[in-house]
Amino acid sequence: MPSGERPRAIVLDTSAVLAGMLDVPLEPTPCMTTLVLNEVRAKASRSTVDVGLGTLHRVSVMDPPPAAVEEVRKKAAELGEALRLSEADMSILALGAELRRTRGSPVEIFSDDYSLENTASHMGLSFRSLSSRGITHVMEWRYFCRGCRREYRNVPRGGICEICGSEIRRRPTSKKAHARTQQPPE
Numbered sequence: 001m002p003s004g005e006r007p008r009a010i011v012l013d014t015s016a017v018l019a020g021m022l023d024v025p026l027e028p029t030p031c032m033t034t035l036v037l038n039e040v041r042a043k044a045s046r047s048t049v050d051v052g053l054g055t056l057h058r059v060s061v062m063d064p065p066p067a068a069v070e071e072v073r074k075k076a077a078e079l080g081e082a083l084r085l086s087e088a089d090m091s092i093l094a095l096g097a098e099l100r101r102t103r104g105s106p107v108e109i110f111s112d113d114y115s116l117e118n119t120a121s122h123m124g125l126s127f128r129s130l131s132s133r134g135i136t137h138v139m140e141w142r143y144f145c146r147g148c149r150r151e152y153r154n155v156p157r158g159g160i161c162e163i164c165g166s167e168i169r170r171r172p173t174s175k176k177a178h179a180r181t182q183q184p185p186e
Helices: 014-019 035-044 046-053 066-079 087-103 116-121
Strands: 009-012 107-110 126-128 137-145 168-177
Touching: 009 087, 009 137, 035 066, 035 087, 066 087, 066 116, 066 137, 087 107, 107 116, 116 126
Parallel strands: 009 107, 107 126
Antiparallel strands: 137 168
16 A cells, blocks of 8 residues: 555445454454444354354444434435435444544445445445445435325335325436446547
């Protein structure tokens, strides 16, 4: 790394931990949030968690400030991703944004979650897919009622239309090629 260039920060989401990223030596030491740790404990088998938690010396557990989480929540709502992101996902995105802001270094989020990758891309955070191809397009979504076709900016409680009681769905309103997939101009 050239002198003066700050090392990247690595942030792991639940899928990265479950894929065994704690068993791989990463430099610099990766970070995850308490919510991710709790999600891993809930989703993994006892033996997987024990093995993963035995390598916790290779990860830094830290949490972003509430204001950073609230910014992510607003961005996710703008993009139509709010229902697809767990609280752990939002904490990861907030931690990534906070590390970039406070350390001034690039951040890379390790994840296989398409909604997390889409939101990260809109926030200017890089990501690395582990076992999936990763997103090829960045999207913005709009919610609509499946029955009466009413459009919603924010999904009503329970994901049910206030008018007709049908299920709320989403559809893309904006689709752009992700920077990794764009071809250079000829």
